[in-house]
Amino acid sequence: MEMKQLPEKMARMTPQRRVILEALRKSGNHPSADRVYELVREKLPHVSMGTVYRNLETLAEAGMIQRLELGPGPRHYDAGIKEHYHIRCLQCGKIEDTLVELPSGLDRAARIKTGFQVVGHELEFVGYCPGCAKNIGKIKIK
Amino acid sequence: MEMKQLPEKMARMTPQRRVILEALRKSGNHPSADRVYELVREKLPHVSMGTVYRNLETLAEAGMIQRLELGPGPRHYDAGIKEHYHIRCLQCGKIEDTLVELPSGLDRAARIKTGFQVVGHELEFVGYCPGCAKNIGKIKIK
DNA sequence: AAGTTACTAGTAATCATTACTATCTCTAGA
DNA sequence: TCTAGAGATAGTAATGATTACTAGTAACTT
Ligand SMILES: [Mn+2]
Ligand SMILES: [Mn+2]
Ligand SMILES: [Zn+2]
Ligand SMILES: [Zn+2]
Numbered sequence: 150m151e152m153k154q155l156p157e158k159m160a161r162m163t164p165q166r167r168v169i170l171e172a173l174r175k176s177g178n179h180p181s182a183d184r185v186y187e188l189v190r191e192k193l194p195h196v197s198m199g200t201v202y203r204n205l206e207t208l209a210e211a212g213m214i215q216r217l218e219l220g221p222g223p224r225h226y227d228a229g230i231k232e233h234y235h236i237r238c239l240q241c242g243k244i245e246d247t248l249v250e251l252p253s254g255l256d257r258a259a260r261i262k263t264g265f266q267v268v269g270h271e272l273e274f275v276g277y278c279p280g281c282a283k284n285i286g287k288i289k290i291k
Numbered sequence: 292m293e294m295k296q297l298p299e300k301m302a303r304m305t306p307q308r309r310v311i312l313e314a315l316r317k318s319g320n321h322p323s324a325d326r327v328y329e330l331v332r333e334k335l336p337h338v339s340m341g342t343v344y345r346n347l348e349t350l351a352e353a354g355m356i357q358r359l360e361l362g363p364g365p366r367h368y369d370a371g372i373k374e375h376y377h378i379r380c381l382q383c384g385k386i387e388d389t390l391v392e393l394p395s396g397l398d399r400a401a402r403i404k405t406g407f408q409v410v411g412h413e414l415e416f417v418g419y420c421p422g423c424a425k426n427i428g429k430i431k432i433k
Numbered sequence: 434a435a436g437t438t439a440c441t442a443g444t445a446a447t448c449a450t451t452a453c454t455a456t457c458t459c460t461a462g463a
Numbered sequence: 464t465c466t467a468g469a470g471a472t473a474g475t476a477a478t479g480a481t482t483a484c485t486a487g488t489a490a491c492t493t
Contacts, residue, residue, distance in 0.1 A: 197442045218363045236405050249400045258391045259416040267418040274401040276409035339473045
């Protein structure tokens with residue numbers, strides 16, 4: 150009897166995959182792949198960068214983590230999977246959750262305006278985190 | 292007597308810069324740098340990729356065009372500078388304007404929730420364009 | 434146990450972007 | 464008008480992030 154326990158495209162929960170998922174969950178914030186790599190290496194010194202990328206991809210594909218594709222620079226990952234938005238500091242790059250709500254009919258409005266079959270949306274706020282904000286103006290930007 | 296006619300950081304309107312701006316404006320859609328490069332080369336066969344990147348950056352910095360940093364893949368540019376949102380086709384990558392409105396207090400709400408000094412936000416819808424939507428399901432995705 | 438598939442480490446390759454360098458061009462005085 | 468910068472350019476090298484490839488290992492199926 151065959152039964153599919155793990156999501157599509159993820160046949161096995163390997164040690165590497167498990168540690169990568171753990172690392173992301175414990176990190177608290179929204180690390181990029183190479184930050185996850187650093188964390189994972191503490192447990193698995195021989196892990197390869199490719200394995201980290203591949204598994205972050207696989208986990209995201211399976212809906213167990215979220216990819217954050219917005220903004221410039223490297224991609225970031227999020228252990229939180231329920232929809233929520235983020236704010237990014239233009240100075241230091243920090244990414245934090247932003248618990249604001251959007252009107253529910255938004256995607257429907259987009260479908261009506263564009264004729265696209267709308268799957269969803271991505272939203273990111275940008276600004277300066279408290280720490281950086283207090284220094285803006287004091288520091289000369291280059 | 293010194294007088295600054297052009298926006299900060301853009302001292303001169305060179306032929307290359309002008310053609311790049313023209314190309315973006317005439318393109319209608321939301322090209323990436325290397326699409327702009329193709330278009331510009333029709334007028335200036337000897338233009339270099341670096342010039343295209345540098346000037347798109349400069350023009351954006353000067354507020355004459357908009358950079359679209361959303362989603363995966365290369366950066367895109369937009370001759371339209373008033374705030375509006377976009378939708379991206381997950382199949383073919385096409386980017387179109389989406390004329391929906393967001394509640395006005397949104398950035399303020401984000402500031403209150405996060406303590407960040409909020410500069411603005413970026414929003415992108417994702418889905419399937421009419422052309423691609425009608426083929427989804429018919430085609431085997433690899 | 435054997436065959437099959439998923440996965441991994443290590444490395445090479447690719448893609449998008451930025452940096453560097455020598456040369457050119459414009460412009461503001463002298 | 465001449466000239467010294469500053470600004471810009473073409474061409475190329477370098478970088479950063481990600482993906483692809485390869486040969487070997489581990490796990491599942493029968
Ligand atoms: Mn989050
Ligand atoms: Mn637009
Ligand atoms: Zn900051
Ligand atoms: Zn499409």
